[in-house]
Amino acid sequence: MDVLLLGSGGREHALAWKLAQSPDLGTLHAAPGNPGIAEHAEIVPLDMDDIDAVAAFCRDRAIGLVVIGPEAPLVAGLADRLEADGVLVFGPSALAARLEGSKGFTKDLCSLHDIPTARYKRFNNAPDARSYIEDRGCPIVVKADGLAAGKGVTIAETKEDAIAAIDACFAGEFGGAGAELVIEEFLEGEEASLFCVCDGSRALLFGTAQDHKRVFDGDRGPNTGGMGAYSPAIGLSEAQVKRAMREIVEPTMRGMAEAGSPFKGVLYAGLILTEDGPKLIEYNVRFGDPECQVLMMRLKSDLLPILIAAAKGDLSGIEPEWSSERALTVVMASKGYPGAYDKATEIAHLPEAGAKARIFHAGTGLRDGRLVATGGRVLNVTASGETVREAARIAYDLVDRVEWENGFWRSDIGHRAIMREDG
Missing domain, CATH: 3.30.1490.20 (ATP-grasp fold, A domain)
Structure with missing residues (x-):
């Protein structure tokens, strides 16, 4: 099967790397891609915000499956258009994507279906x-x-x-x-991420992770798109996962189906673990970034059949197999991020990653044959190990060997998990 992957970040590089391992894959096309994705896919000059152009490409190339990485095309209705043309799509409809596209919509859904979340009010x-x-x-x-x-x-x-x-x-x-905005109560507790692959009626648990949103060590500074992550989330117990599925994810799936907008794709629940149990912070309707990178490192199963089954609306019989190892990723970002930063700074050298690590490109490009940083979050240095501490050691050793003068990173990714491992 020929597949089109849309996106250009570290999430999409990780997906491309995993999809390329499938024996069922024909040609993997990617747009707009990046130099890392180009190692696994044929890069095509396609604007993913141009719905007509994407639809025409899928028709002309007989694309069997479209995997939509970022949220904006989903909220804009790209999946709807492609499905109307008979193209199989992994990703929700525009109506279902409101779970991420409107925080107010999600809070109202929680209120309607008694899904535990922070008290809130909407304002215009x-x-x-x-x-x-x-x-x-x-x-x-x-x-x-x-x-x-x-x-x-x-x-x-x-x-x-x-x-x-x-x-x-x-x-x-x-x-x-x-x-518009939502103002909600501040909840105390540790945050964790829970992922499900969904087929419109059921949600299949697809791993957990813990992201690090603050820009500086010790969880200080402004929020970012994510400075690193590890998987599985050690602070999220099996009992809490089951409770989150029962009280948060499953009522959401029922509520969306009852509203005439059944959810297909990845449902990413950002949770806060309070004294009263897990509560929903927010939903994303795609793989997290950088959480996707650690999930793909741990997934032993072929990814492509899982995405096809979800897109077709039937996940019965699908049971993903996971490595028992931990995975951790460190985001290398441009100095100044999440504020203003210099662009097109040269990345002079990327070291060989070794058997238990990968460097996923998140915001890179080529200028006159040189690898340069084109975004705020630029590289995702990812490793696996028997423990989070081991995965962190391998990842940070690789970070130290990257030659990029304009880069910076947090030095404490996985610190909560490591403290738990150390007792």
Whole structure:
């Protein structure tokens, strides 16, 4: 089967690497891709935001499956258009993608179906939102309603911080994503990520991970798209996973089906582990980045049949096999990220990764034959090991051998898990 993979980040490089191992794969096409993805796929000059162009490519090349990596094309309705043309798609419809495309929609769904989450209120203007902050106090969480590339969430410790976040949203800092916002209570607890592959009626557990959103060591500084991750999430017990599936994921699947927008694709539940049990922070409707990288390192099964089964709406008989090893990824980012940063800085050397590691390209390009950084998050140095500590050692050894003067990274990815392992 010929497959089209859409996206250009570390998530898509990890998916390309895993898909390329399938004996059922014909030609893997990728757009827009990156130099790392080009090691496994034929890069095609295709704008994934041009729905008509993607549809025409699929028709002309008889593409058997389209795998949509990022969230924006899903929210824009690319899956709907392709499915209307008879193309098999791994990814949800636009209506189902509202689970990520609108935080307010998801909170309302939780309220309707008694899904445990933080108390909240929605706003479409700054004065009402400011008044609410004055009444509720802090800490409190302010979220742009729409897609903001992981940067539309503020955990406000003071009223001044909260009001600044409100004003930033309504002043257009996040574009249309900030036209509305959600303000919710701050919940105490450790965060973890739970992934399911879904076929419209059922959700198949597809691993857990723990992301590191803050930019600096010790979980300090502003939120980012993710500075590293490890899998499985050691702090998420088997009992908590079962409870999250029963109380959060399964009611969501039923609710979406009842609303006429059954969910197919990856459902990524961001959880917070409170004293009252797991609660939903938010949903994403695609593989996480950088969580996908550690999941692909641990997945022993052929990925392609799993994606096909979900896209066809029948996951019965699918049982993914996972390595017992831990996997960990360190994000190497451009200095200044998540703020302003220099682009097209040269990456002078990437070392050989070895048998238990990979370097996934997240924001790279070629300029006059030189590998350069083109984004904020640039490389995902990923390794596996018997323990998180071992995986971290292998990954950080590889990081130290990357020659890139403009790069920086956190030095403590997996620190919670390592503390647990050490007792």
